[in-house]
Structures are given as structure tokens and as C-alpha cells.
Amino acid sequence: MGKIRLIIWREFITRVRKPSFLIMTFLGPLLLVGGIGLVVFLGMQEGGIQNIVVIDKAQLLTNKLKETDDLKFFYEPADISDSVFKASPYTAMIEVNPLVLENNTIQIFYKSLPSQSTQNYISSQIESVLEREKLRVNNVDPVTYQRIKTALKIQLFDIDKQGKRSYDQIKAGIGFAFGYLIFFFIFLYGVQVMRGVMEEKQNRVVEVLISSVKPFQLMMGKIVGVAMVGLTQFLLWVFLSLLLGFIGLGLAKDTISASALQDATPQVTTQLQNQMGGQAAKFEANSDSAEQLGVMMTIWDELPVTWILLLFLFYFLGGYLLYSSLFAAMGAAVDGEADTQQFMLPITVPMIIAIFIAQTAVYNPDGPAVFWCSIIPFTSPVVMMVRIATGNAFAHPWELALSMVLLIATFIFTTWLAGRIYRTGILMYGKKVSWKELGKWLFYKG
């Protein structure tokens, strides 16, 4: 046992010390949080000031649209030809046809595509103006209209959980995120195991090593060592992401409330915008921040968090052991990276299927494909996570138990299988390995 610990230690420390590990560890969360931040930021930001000319022949909108610092409206009562528009300083041209009150359609011609937030802003501005116009034409009192206006919200209930609203879809999404994480880690670190094995074989260091330790010890040492690297990186990512997330959220709060104050003017048209104000309102159409918080709290309460984390760890390790042993066998069987192709496909295909099925499980966690894929060990680590998050797995404890037992049995089998291929493969040089050859290796006497 002392020797295997030594191997694990070497595999761990040499990888953790690599500059690439440190870079990935610190860059990963930065990229993740930064990436999300960037998307949000870019969505909010427009490249420079937008000067939009509104061709308003019916004089419906003229001087009624509210401008912002970055968005200016100009009004023209007659058509502008394309060439004139192209030569003008206007960035976009809105054509309001005189029948807009009937067909509810406008056209925007642009020089560079306006951002989604700009489009949303224009849309909400024009909508409210048109609404007021329609109310006037139809002699409807705006107050009455606000009472009539209906924004329907659907509340889902599971009949088995009386009296509680169901957020299965959101929970399934969370489960999918966990499943995706497992998928991602299996590939990232499975390939590292394969590379490590290939490195030892190509270096010819392997024959020295296995005169001291058994090939199986060497293989398991590497698999466990790399798993520890993965867990370390994962935990560091979680920690750093949370840290960065909180910092980012703190910063974002300041800027949002500042801009909200600026934008909040008495002209705000809908109730909704009264509550939310400014930029945020454009994103969170038709929802209520207080209610959202409530939903999040409910989901958090309902999610079997401890179980999810424990089972995540279980399926993560089980799936990783299963696949990384296959990766190790493949690394041992081939002479170089180029030869891995033929063996790579049978390993990747089940994982791709798993991700695909897990996606459908988010919408339909009870389907037969989801059931089978959550039992079959090659796909269960990813697919079962969705069922666990929705609570579906706990409603069928036997299926969960069967899936777990099968996963354990299969990874014991694949590590045994991989061990047999490994010990023959690492000493085999200059031989193009076929599937038939691999089959023969299984029956060589150790």
C-alpha cells in the first residue's frame, strides 16, 4: 500500500506543480465569471451613441419616445432614400407604416445590428406609445386598461406533492449542470490519465517502474492521483468562482442601482418598470424580483442538497473510474497519439449520448430513454444526476440503487479489464494494435 501511495503522490504533485495547472485553476473561474460578466456587460452596452431616425408618416410617435444617454431619436415625416440614410449620421432607421395600429409591425434598418437591449428598449417604448394611442382611439380609460391587462403566470404542481408548487424544470436544469460537470471532468481528466500512461510508455520508464510495483498498482496510482488533481482543481474552482461571483455581484449592484436612479423618471409607463427601474427592467420582463427570490428559496428548500452533493460525488467518482480505466488501457495499447483515434470513438459515443439524453431528461424526466440511460453505467453518471435533482430518483429508490450497484460492478470490471490490457500493452512497442489483439491480451497469463 505504501508504494501505491507513493505513486499517487507523484502523479498528484507533478501535475499540481505544473504552471498549466495553476493557470487553469486561476483562469478557469476568471473565465467563467468573467465570461458571464462580459456577456451581461456587452448585452447592456452599446458601441457608442445610437442616433435613430424614426420615419413617422402618421405622426404617431413623433416626440413621444423617451431618449437615454446613448439613444437619441430623430423624427422625419417622409421617407428617406437608402443612399441618403447611408450618408447620414443616423445609425438606424425605424420605418413606422401608417397601418401600425392594425398590424403591430415596424421595420428597423440598421448600419450595424443594434444590441438586444437596444431592440428591447425600442420595442417597449413604441409598444407603450402605441398602447396609449389605441386606448385613446378606442376610448378606454388607461386605469381600466391596467386592470384588464393580463400577464398570465403558470404555476406547476406535482399531484404527489400536494400544496406545493413544482419547480421540476429548474431543478432538472440544476441536475443537468451537475451531469455536465461530470461529463466535462471525465473527459478532461480521463484524457490526462491516457496521456500519462502514454508518456511513461514512450519514455520507456515503465519497465523500470514495473520491476518495482505491479502494473495494476501503477495504473490505479495514476488514476487515483489524477482524480485527486481533478477534485483539487474542482474545489478551487468552486471556491474562487464563489469569491469572484460575490465580488462581481457587489460591483454589479452598485452600477445597476446607479443607472436605475438615473433612468427612473415619472414617464415610466408600465407598473413593472416602476418597480424595477431602468436597465434591469428590460431583462426581467414579466417577473417580479421579490417573487423570484421566493422561488429560489423554495427550490433551495426543496432540493435534496446533501443528497445531491453526496450522489454527485458518487457518480463523479464512479464515472471517472469507469472511463479513466478505459483511457488508461487505451494509452497502454497504442504507440502514439495518432493511434488513439480508433479506440477513442467507442469511449466518446456513450458520453455524447449521455449528454444528449440528459438534455431531454430536463423536459421529460420520465421517458424510457432517460430511464435506461440512467441505469446503464456508461451513461448513468450524467443522466441520473438530472433525475436526482428533480427528486424523481428518490421516488424510485430501487432504480437508483440498481444504477449505483451496476456502476460499481462495471467500474470494477473495467478496471480489471483495463489492468489486463495495460500490463501487456505497456511493454509492447512498435505494434499496430487491433481489437482482436486486445482480446488476446486479456487471456495472457500474468
Add this chain to the structure above:
Amino acid sequence: MLAVENIVKRFGDHVALDGVSMEIPEGKIFGLLGPNGAGKTTLIRIVTRITGPDSGRVLLNGKLMTAKDVELMGYLPEERGLYKKMKVGEQSLYLARLKGMSKQDATTQLKAWFERWEMSGWWNKKVEELSKGMAQKVQFITTVLHRPQLLILDEPFSGFDPINAELIRTEILRLSAEGVTVMLSTHNMGSVEELCEHIALIDKSHVVLDGSVKDIRKQFSNATYRVEFKGSSVAFANALAYHGELLDPKQDGDFCTARVRLLHNATLNNVLAATLPVAQILGVHEEVPSMHEIFIRAVSHVDPAQVSTGTTE
């Protein structure tokens, strides 16, 4: 020290070793010879417990070898290498600890070796920064660091310049003098003659020769002598009569050198008695077959007379 008994090893349809037995005497340098593909590496891998035999057993000091015994062995494989990205000192320590050494013991030993071979400055270098010869030296040290009782060296001199090869040769002799049993597999017949007291030759999965170098040489002796004499080669040949035949005579005025092969169980005394009347014998040396010649004859079953290269006196 080490005995292998009736080892059989198959890879699919191919029989790599077929009933191989041999004994390696304690404290001696033992040469394991054979052409490429004869099964030497497979035998070494069985002895080092890298693979197991299909049947047969390996005994160490009279007892069946166990997994723990690998710590008593030092193995330098022919296909050898180190982790390129790891530092020399750290890597040597790792390999030593895999052989069961404590960290402290390994560090002390390693420092002593590095000092003796003047490579203390290499400790924090990565292996990829070393030359091939330097890396080979590190590799040799990691093989012997844990003071093995049995040292198995597969082509230990390959990759070394003559100076470093000499360093390794001296080191092997020193370890042997300290009582370490050495199993040496090489194609370099010169070093076999220099170092080995016992050899075994494997050909086509079988042991075809086994024993002390002295005995084997005697066994392969051609009963041929190199003779220098004063007189006529024709007269000498006539005088030899049925005791032997005269080969490659070279007459140089009165002097002649030639080779004499004894025939019909004649002895050197018979030859001398027959030829003394006609020639003045200046010198006689027995032609001892070289290991090179023995190797080729044992493996290819070529007529001994046709193998004339590399003979020594």
C-alpha cells in the same frame, strides 16, 4: 542464488520460452546470451516478476520467489528511460522509494553516489536538460542505489561513450567483488569475455549452452594449435602424417608459421614427437575459441572451420 526451473511462456501461438532452466551462482557475473528474439528479455521479465511464467518456477536463495523479493533486485532494462520533466534528484528518490528504501536512507545514498561520480550539480536539473550519457548514468545509479543482492543488467553499456562505459564496467566489477550477483545480458562478446564467469545461451526459446566460460571454451576447442618453426612446411606436413593436418602454412625463408589441427584423437605430444626430427619448434599456442565464435557456432551450427574471425590465442 537464483535458479529458474522449466520455465514455459507463450504469447498466443508463439512460444517465447520452452522449458528453460538455469542457475546463477552467488556472487558471480553471469552472462545471458542469445540472438535477438531468442527469449532473453522474456526470461528477464519473468525473473524480475514483470510477467509471470505459464509454468515453471523461479527460486531465490532456494526459496520460491515472492513479490517482496523485487526489492532485492536491481533491474536496468534495455529499453530504459526516465520521466523527462522530473528533476534528477526527486526522480531518483522516487524510484528508490518504490524499491522500498526510506526517504532518508535514499537521500544519503544518492548524495554519496552523486558525489563519487561528480554529478552533484545535477540534482535540481530536469532529465530533459541532461545529455543521453548523463541520463544513463542517473539510470544506472537508480538501479543499484538500494543495494540489491541481484543485479540484472540488459545491455548496460549501450548509450555510453568509452570513458563512461569503463566507469560502468569498473562499477560492475566493484559490486561483484562486494558479493552482488550480476546477470548481464549483452551482445557485446568482448565484455562477456572480460566480465563473465558463467554464461547461458538461449536460442529459439531453448537453452543451448550453460556453464562456466572456461568449460564452455574447452568444449568448443577445435584442438587446433598455432605453430612457429624453422624448417620446410612440406617436410613438416609429411612428418605430421595421420596425427594432424597442416593449415594455412606461411613460409618466410627458413621460418614458417602454420595452424595444426589434431586428427584421430592425437595429442600435442604426438605431433611434437613426429615433427621434431624435421623442424625446430619455436612456439606452440592453443587456439582458444572466442565467445564471439562460440556464439555463432552454437546458434548457427556453422562448421567450426569456417569461423575464423575473432580468434584469440
